[in-house]
Amino acid sequence: MTTPLEAAEPAVQAAGSGDDRPAYRGTLKYALSKVGGALFSIAMVIVGTFFVFRLLPGDPVRNLAQGRNMTPTQLALERHRLGLDKSLIDQFFDFVGKTLHFDLGTSYEYKRPVLELIGERFPATLLLAGGGLVIAVSLGIWQGARAGWQRGSRFDRVSTGVSLVLWSMPTFWLGLLLLMVFGVGIGPIPGLFPTRGIESVDAPDGFAYVLDVANHMVLPCLTLVAVVYAQYLLVMRSSLLEEVGQDYVNVARAKGLRDEEVRRRHAVPNALLPTVTLVFMRIGFVVGGAVTVETIYSWPGLGQLFYEAIRVPDFTLMQGTFMLITVSVILMNTLADVVYHIIDPRVRSA
Amino acid sequence: MSSVATSRRRLAFSRFWGSFRQERAGMAGLVLLVVAVVLALVAPLFIDDSVTSVVRATGKPWAAPSLDHPFGTDESGRSILLMVWWGSRTSLLIGFLAALLSIVIGMVVGIAAGHFRGWIGAVLMRVTDWFLVLPSLITALVLAAILGGSTLTIIMAIGVTTWPSTARLIRAQTLSVEARPYIERSKALGGGHWHITTKHVLPNVAPLLLASTTLEVASAIVTESTLAFLGVSSNKTSWGTMLRASYDFGAPTKGAWWYILIPGLCILAVVMAFTLVGRALEAVLNPRLRKAGA
Numbered sequence: 001m002t003t004p005l006e007a008a009e010p011a012v013q014a015a016g017s018g019d020d021r022p023a024y025r026g027t028l029k030y031a032l033s034k035v036g037g038a039l040f041s042i043a044m045v046i047v048g049t050f051f052v053f054r055l056l057p058g059d060p061v062r063n064l065a066q067g068r069n070m071t072p073t074q075l076a077l078e079r080h081r082l083g084l085d086k087s088l089i090d091q092f093f094d095f096v097g098k099t100l101h102f103d104l105g106t107s108y109e110y111k112r113p114v115l116e117l118i119g120e121r122f123p124a125t126l127l128l129a130g131g132g133l134v135i136a137v138s139l140g141i142w143q144g145a146r147a148g149w150q151r152g153s154r155f156d157r158v159s160t161g162v163s164l165v166l167w168s169m170p171t172f173w174l175g176l177l178l179l180m181v182f183g184v185g186i187g188p189i190p191g192l193f194p195t196r197g198i199e200s201v202d203a204p205d206g207f208a209y210v211l212d213v214a215n216h217m218v219l220p221c222l223t224l225v226a227v228v229y230a231q232y233l234l235v236m237r238s239s240l241l242e243e244v245g246q247d248y249v250n251v252a253r254a255k256g257l258r259d260e261e262v263r264r265r266h267a268v269p270n271a272l273l274p275t276v277t278l279v280f281m282r283i284g285f286v287v288g289g290a291v292t293v294e295t296i297y298s299w300p301g302l303g304q305l306f307y308e309a310i311r312v313p314d315f316t317l318m319q320g321t322f323m324l325i326t327v328s329v330i331l332m333n334t335l336a337d338v339v340y341h342i343i344d345p346r347v348r349s350a
Numbered sequence: 351m352s353s354v355a356t357s358r359r360r361l362a363f364s365r366f367w368g369s370f371r372q373e374r375a376g377m378a379g380l381v382l383l384v385v386a387v388v389l390a391l392v393a394p395l396f397i398d399d400s401v402t403s404v405v406r407a408t409g410k411p412w413a414a415p416s417l418d419h420p421f422g423t424d425e426s427g428r429s430i431l432l433m434v435w436w437g438s439r440t441s442l443l444i445g446f447l448a449a450l451l452s453i454v455i456g457m458v459v460g461i462a463a464g465h466f467r468g469w470i471g472a473v474l475m476r477v478t479d480w481f482l483v484l485p486s487l488i489t490a491l492v493l494a495a496i497l498g499g500s501t502l503t504i505i506m507a508i509g510v511t512t513w514p515s516t517a518r519l520i521r522a523q524t525l526s527v528e529a530r531p532y533i534e535r536s537k538a539l540g541g542g543h544w545h546i547t548t549k550h551v552l553p554n555v556a557p558l559l560l561a562s563t564t565l566e567v568a569s570a571i572v573t574e575s576t577l578a579f580l581g582v583s584s585n586k587t588s589w590g591t592m593l594r595a596s597y598d599f600g601a602p603t604k605g606a607w608w609y610i611l612i613p614g615l616c617i618l619a620v621v622m623a624f625t626l627v628g629r630a631l632e633a634v635l636n637p638r639l640r641k642a643g644a
Contacts, residue, residue, distance in 0.1 A: 041480050055496060168621040170572045172579045173593060173614035180602035180610060195602075284485030291488065292576060296597070306488070310495045311581055322492050326484060333483050 031338045038334040045326050050095050053319050054088075104320035109312050114320035117305060124198055125301030128217065129290045132224035136286075137279055139225065140232025141272065147233065148240030148271070149263050160237065163230035171289045175223040175296040183219055193218045196298035220297040224289050231285070235278050240271040273344045280336030284329045359553075366557070369634045376630020382623035390438045401432035402587040415608050422608035424592075425599040430612050433587055438616065440588035444505055445571035445620075451509030452570070453563045456516025461555070463517065464524025465547050475521070482514040490573060494582040504583055508573050516562050520555050527554045557635045564628035568621045575617050589613040 070078070079085050083094050098105070104114035143163075147156040166174075180186055183195035194200070194216045203212055243249060244267065252262045287303075294303035302321060309317035370376060400406050407427035408419075415422045421430035463474035493507035527533070528551065536546055577583050578590025579597070592613040596602075601609040 037479075041483060044480055045484075052492065052496060164625060165618070165622065168568065168572070168625055169618055170575050170579070170590075170593075170614070172576060172597075173610070173617065176593065176597060176602060176610050177614070180605070180607060184603050184605070186605055186607060281483075284483065284488070287485045288487030288576075291491070292580065295580060306491075307580060310491060313495055318492060318495065322488060325488055329485050330483050 027338075027342055030341050034334050034337050038330050041330050042327050045323060045330070046096060046099050049319055049323050050092055053315060099323070104323070105316040107309075107314055107317040107320075109308070109314040109317065114317050117317065118302065118321060118324055121300060121302045121305045124299060125290060125294070125303060127213075128220055128224065128294065128299055128301060129286055131217065132221050132228065132290075133279075133283075133286055135221070136225045136229035137232055140229040141236045141275060143229075144233040144236025144275070145240055145263065145268050145271065148237035148244070149267070151241060151244075156237075159233060163233045166226050167230040167234070169227060171223065171227045171292045172296055174226055175220075175293055178219050178223055179296060195219070198300055220293045220299050223296070224286070224293050227289055228286055231282065232275065232279060236271065236275045239274045240267060243267045243271050246270075273340065277336055277340045280332055283332045287325055287329060366634060370630060373630035373633060375626045376633075379623040379626030379630065382619060383627060386438065386620050386623065387442065389435065390442050393435055393439055397432055397436060399436070401428065401436050404428070412604060412606055414606075421612045422606070424595065424609055425601075430592075430608060433592060434589065434612055434616055437587040437589050437592055437613070438620075440501065440586050441571055441574060441590065441617070442620070444501060444508070444574045444588070445567045448505045448508035448512075448570040448574065449563055449566035451505060452512040452566055453516055453559060455509065456513040456562075457520055457555070457559060459513065460517040460520025461524050461547050461551055464521040464528065465543065465551065474517075478514045478517045478521075481511070482518070484511065486511040487573065487576060490577060491580060491582055494577055499577075499583045501586060504574060504577060507577070508570050512566065512569065512573070516559075516566065519558060519562060523555045523558055524551050527551050557631075561628050561631035561635060564624050564631060568624035568628065571617060571621055571624070589617050 076085075083091055086094070102115055104118075106112065107114050107117060110117055140163075143159045147153075147159045150156055179195055181189060182192050185191035198213055198216050199209070200212050200216075203209055246267075249262060249267055252266045253259075257265075290301065291303035291306055293299065294301045295307045298304065302325065306318065306321040306325070308314070309321060404426045407423070409423040409427040409429060411423060411425055411427045413419055413423040413427070419429045419431065421434065423429055424433065459474055459478060463471045463478065465471075466474075490507040490511045493510065494504055497503040497507070528546075533546060533550055536550060541549075574583070574588065575590030575593065578588055579594045581594060583591055583594075590613075593610065596606070596609040596613075601607075
């Protein structure tokens with residue numbers, strides 16, 4: 001890991017701004033500007049959410065009540081309770097104030113605070129999406145590096161072909177197929193894995209519980225990984241192709257390093273950085289996949305909560321989960337930007 | 351003057367077509383695409399809306415593939431083959447129009463951001479970056495759920511959430527085109543913003559636009575089917591709504607593999623075709639890749 005960074009160092013100094021400020025100050029300034037940008041984006045999300053959800057055709061109270069019969073008095077009371085009898089500007093400041101205090105309102109369907117519901121569902125999503133992401137990233141990077149290094153080889157053609165097919169596949173369709181074949185069972189194949197939920201009805205305790213959850217996680221995780229890993233493979237492959245012809249790779253070869261060592265110690269670390277940023281930049285894609293996967297396998301996570309909110313439709317819940325998901329994605333992106341800046345000296349000069 | 355430009359462009363096009371024909375995967379994708387589009391266009395000559403009607407279903411519910419119904423039937427006995435054929439019209443239409451909308455927004459924003467440096471460009475890029483980090487599927491779901499799931503709103507929801515990557519691509523290309531000397535010459539001769547962007551920048555970014563449109567159609571078709579599957583689409587028969595119905599009526603537990611397999615394979619085939627064509631276009635148009643491939 002150190003060698004390629006050293007190789008890149010002189011270029012940085014040459015291209016650097018030429019002043020003698022310590023490097024960390026530049027990084028700090030960069031981080032602050034990125035965090036500022038993120039705060040601005042989050043503010044825009046809150047403002048945008050307010051206006052988009054006011055675009056709803058029809059009377060918001062009736063929308064929220066989902067056509068339940070209400071007397072005019074009840075409607076008026078409800079309107080007053082929700083603050084909808086105030087002017088749009090007052091409503092806006094109410095909404096912003098409440099959101100900043102993490103008050104996301106009360107779900108109509110569950111009759112409970114949205115934030116509480118989100119808190120309950122969050123761990124399941126973290127487990128599924130986090131686990132899936134780790135597997136997908138490692139698999140994609142490993143295969144992509146091998147495919148790119150041996151461009152045109154059989155390994156390259158097969159893995160690129162497979163990932164293109166998986167990439168073209170809608171997540172939910174793959175989920176349905178896996179559900180049918182491995183969950184329910186078809187023809188001679190018996191159902192191997194549970195088809196819904198995160199735990200059995202009579203979930204055991206202790207280590208057996210962990211196994212039970214893992215067993216429930218196989219199919220959802222497999223679906224998520226299959227669709228997500230393909231893009232990492234393709235990105236890692238093309239990123240490695242950029243490195244293959246570089247001088248330092250030739251130097252490493254000229255030094256007499258074995259081919260595998262040139263790849264592992266010189267080319268891959270350099271190709272890794274753009275790929276890793278991309279992983280974080282496309283985190284929204286994984287979140288979208290998680291919504292679909294959780295829906296199919298009734299995985300009790302945020303995605304399923306969001307899906308239920310859309311189906312009902314429960315607009316307060318939809319609004320709350322939407323804001324939470326979007327803000328988390330923005331934060332992840334910012335984190336990736338800053339970390340990338342710290343670990344890759346090349347971008348600092350750019 | 352213009353005839354010189356025309357003949358030069360014709361020459362460039364024939365050269366482009368020549369190298370595109372070398373891309374075997376791209377040609378395969380193109381053939382598949384033409385077949386799919388032609389089938390969708392001629393569908394009204396053979397069948398009509400009645401194939402999706404529950405009351406005029408011709409077969410038994412949940413019938414496995416047979417000679418009468420080559421791809422089996424669904425929960426109310428409608429032929430999957432005919433439904434898939436008829437549904438291709440909605441799926442492809444939404445795919446094309448959503449991609450078109452996305453590309454047009456991306457193109458206008460991208461060229462404007464690249465052409466007008468200074469605060470206009472900076473603001474446009476800020477907006478683009480903001481849209482870029484929004485999780486597009488989630489945003490499209492919310493928009494479709496709020497505006498109701500008609501074909502038009504689905505197209506809008508997809509188009510509005512997917513344009514930023516095109517805008518970034520086009521902006522980068524615009525910047526590199528505008529750095530060339532002939533733009534300076536054109537400015538010196540009195541070319542205005544409109545003249546420079548439409549007569550010089552646009553023709554230069556057009557090939558890239560073509561490649562990214564193809565890829566965009568592919569992802570729009572997948573997004574449409576996902577939106578339909580998650581239940582925010584209208585009731586018009588599309589591949590996505592068919593899969594939604596297959597899930598709702600428990601096709602996986604009934605072992606009705608044909609109901610799940612066929613619409614999904616259609617999506618897969620069309621999306622693959624667009625992806626292959628798009629990648630081949632990129633390979634032909636991007637000289638750096640071409641050199642590496644030689």
